[in-house]
Amino acid sequence: MSDDERRLIRPATAGERADPRLMHRSNRAAWDEAAERYEGWLADAIAEIRAGRTNLFGAEVELIGDLHGRCHRAIHLQCAAGRDTLSLWNLGSEEVVGVDFSPRMLELAARLTEATRAPARWILADVLDTPHELDGTADLVYTGRGSLIWLHDLDAWAAVIARLLSPTGRFVLFEGHPVEWLFDADESGHWVATDYDYFGGPEASRGWAPEYIDHLSLPDADQSWKFARAWTLGEVITALLGADLQLERVAEYPIDWWGGHADVRPAERDRVPLSFSVVGRRLR
């Protein structure tokens, strides 16, 4: 049985595509199930944060910079169990706020806070409903690493970023590159094209990639449907520009941010963009 069959993949129906909130609700249930895997990573997260380290890639740290003395509040959208959020604290943010819609993820984040005494606040909400009390308060809005593919209204997402930023705040996105959906390794470790439709829009699946969440205690076929899509680079950038954000830098990297392409030969790894970043500010 192929991975696709095992993971049960189908295109979203017309009715599902027309209803982003329906897809988000289903994703919320699926991510709450997947939080089980993050529980297994909690001890490592506590050790890392206590040691003052960061879980972020060097490329991200370079984009974010030293936050000491210049970041009162960092807001992390789609924060999961808070490991990357508290990495922003270790980079110098005085306080951090994480937003995620999975109660179980935020319970883990609360345990991480308790163990590290970090000045963190966790907000349970769909990212599109991030509370307005936070508007204009973020010196940094950070997100990415597997976040955008779960969203089904990018214009609304970009508007949230714009309203959260303080007048001098910065926005940093470090995300999986949509092109990575188009390539995989063959049995000899050479890149080959997948049959993914770059312009195909959302697809529904049950079961998770073995390199990431893998099997849960709930059998794949009993899990909630989750809806994901590879937003094209053009769609992401157009959404951000449409929210009146001023983009300062867009960059692409061969960084295998989730370890999903570890079977590609080392000599070929750097040929394909697997992640990208965008840095921006609010238009004055």
Ligand SMILES: C[S@@+](CC[C@H](N)C(=O)[O-])C[C@H]1O[C@@H](n2cnc3c(N)ncnc32)[C@H](O)[C@@H]1O
């Ligand atoms: C892959 S994780 C994000 C990356 C994170 N840095 C990590 O630890 O891997 C995706 C997260 O997005 C959250 N999420 C997905 N869609 C969301 C939405 N519409 N609103 C809020 N959170 C969402 C999930 O609950 C999950 O915790």
